Amino acid sequence: MVTKLVMLGCGGFIGSHLLDLLLPGGEYEIEGWDLDDQKIEQHVDRPNFHFHRRGIQQASEQALLRDAIGRADAVINLAAICNPAEYNTRPLDVIRANFLDIYSVVGMCADHRKWLIAFSTCEVYGRTLASYLPPNLRDDPQYFELDEESTPFIMGPIRNQRWTYATAKALMERFVYAHHKERGLPFTIVRPLNFFGPRMDYIPGRDGEGTPRVLACFMSALLNREPMQLVDGGMARRTIVSIYEAVDAIGRMLRRPQQAQNQIFNIGNRNNETTIAELADRMRRTYARITGDASYEDHPIVSVSSEAFYGEGYEDCDRRMPSTVKASSLLDWTPTIPLDEVLHDTMTYFHRAYATTQESVHVVADSEFAELTVNTT
Ligand code: NAD
Numbered sequence: 001m002v003t004k005l006v007m008l009g010c011g012g013f014i015g016s017h018l019l020d021l022l023l024p025g026g027e028y029e030i031e032g033w034d035l036d037d038q039k040i041e042q043h044v045d046r047p048n049f050h051f052h053r054r055g056i057q058q059a060s061e062q063a064l065l066r067d068a069i070g071r072a073d074a075v076i077n078l079a080a081i082c083n084p085a086e087y088n089t090r091p092l093d094v095i096r097a098n099f100l101d102i103y104s105v106v107g108m109c110a111d112h113r114k115w116l117i118a119f120s121t122c123e124v125y126g127r128t129l130a131s132y133l134p135p136n137l138r139d140d141p142q143y144f145e146l147d148e149e150s151t152p153f154i155m156g157p158i159r160n161q162r163w164t165y166a167t168a169k170a171l172m173e174r175f176v177y178a179h180h181k182e183r184g185l186p187f188t189i190v191r192p193l194n195f196f197g198p199r200m201d202y203i204p205g206r207d208g209e210g211t212p213r214v215l216a217c218f219m220s221a222l223l224n225r226e227p228m229q230l231v232d233g234g235m236a237r238r239t240i241v242s243i244y245e246a247v248d249a250i251g252r253m254l255r256r257p258q259q260a261q262n263q264i265f266n267i268g269n270r271n272n273e274t275t276i277a278e279l280a281d282r283m284r285r286t287y288a289r290i291t292g293d294a295s296y297e298d299h300p301i302v303s304v305s306s307e308a309f310y311g312e313g314y315e316d317c318d319r320r321m322p323s324t325v326k327a328s329s330l331l332d333w334t335p336t337i338p339l340d341e342v343l344h345d346t347m348t349y350f351h352r353a354y355a356t357t358q359e360s361v362h363v364v365a366d367s368e369f370a371e372l373t374v375n376t377t
């Protein structure tokens with residue numbers, strides 16, 4: 001039986017990998033919306049994919065969305081502005097994209113009683129309790145581990161506009177949950193924790209403009225032989241998970257609706273924790289191995305203040321260590337790819353896509369790329 005999906009924001013980093021996973025087998029028929037199709041050109045002509053290159057907030061799309069949702073088995077929302085450099089510089093757009101633009105979609109899913117898989121973020125947890133406690137208490141997991149059912153959301157003051165994204169996502173989560181409680185909407189909320197992989201963001205000056213997320217910032221610095229910049233010394237910690245294992249978790253949700261529905265899941269890898277300073281060092285050493293150029297091992301790393309890097313109103317999430325008990329018990333999902341392997345595969349992709357020319361992006365063919373992907377079951 002073919003499962004019909006509506007996928008909003010299907011042209012982005014995660015969406016492109018979800019399409020890679022779901023379209024080839026023919027078990028899914030997907031109707032997708034995005035403003036951009038650069039990352040999904042390989043799929044636009046598939047018979048089981050129908051793509052609308054338009055924004056979901058447009059008045060012209062509302063009737064089309066309602067009909068598509070009526071026909072679908074599930075709706076996956078990925079559409080967002082999710083780049084920290086924009087949270088304090090385009091706060092109104094960030095609130096619109098992460099809450100207002102999907103407001104009507106949530107209602108449509110409830111009207112049709114259709115399963116909504118809503119991508120939120122681990123940023124809803126904000127800062128950890130540990131970051132406010134004396135140093136001797138900070139290593140106690142009860143003060144830093146992020147649990148879907150019990151951890152409070154701790155965000156900074158309004159003037160720190162970094163939190164526009166997390167706040168809009170948290171309101172979206174509450175809106176979805178309220179529709180579930182009052183109107184019977186079946187839902188799954190996904191809280192990703194720093195997915196890394198090919199096609200994440202863009203390299204400034206090549207295929208995009210601005211400041212991307214940290215992976216592409218550091219890749220850009222290596223490709224351009226410019227210093228890697230550590231924001232406030234790079235002391236923040238992140239856990240990094242392979243995009244292949246991450247989309248596999250979504251595939252498992254789709255195959256196990258009974259277990260996945262009406263749940264919130266952290267999707268991250270507890271074993272791949274790193275400070276950003278360590279990440280920069282690992283990435284320069286990895287790039288030395290990929291290029292065979294040992295000089296990258298000493299690639300310059302400099303520290304920069306968050307105000308100089310992001311502008312006024314930035315505040316960082318100090319640490320993101322997810323509890324993944326629910327994903328493991330309900331989805332039988334446990335990520336195993338170590339950080340060094342995630343970085344080696346991802347950076348090899350970026351090297352092949354961008355290092356060959358300074359002028360334009362070399363689109364890596366599927367055949368070239370296949371060896372970089374991992375098998376997930
Ligand atoms: P992305 O920026 O690569 O993809 C988002 C896509 O949404 C883009 O292609 C964009 O064009 C599209 N979009 C934005 N507004 C739209 C609109 N109005 N109509 C149609 N399309 C629109 O981001 P991503 O990394 O693929 O993230 C996908 C989702 O996962 C987002 O909701 C994000 O908040 C969440 N998330 C991602 C990560 C991660 O590690 N990548 C972490 C936490 C949360």
Ligand code: UGA
Pocket residue numbers: 082083084120121122123165192193194195212213214215217218229230231232234236238276316317
């Ligand atoms: C990101 C984005 O908010 C979302 O895409 C997503 O919701 C979230 O990750 C997530 O994965 O859950 P963040 O990890 O803070 O949040 O964003 P990055 O740009 O990847 O930055 C990670 C860390 O690196 C931050 O401490 C940042 O200050 C630092 N950084 C970034 C640098 O030190 N140097 C840089 O050049 C760029």
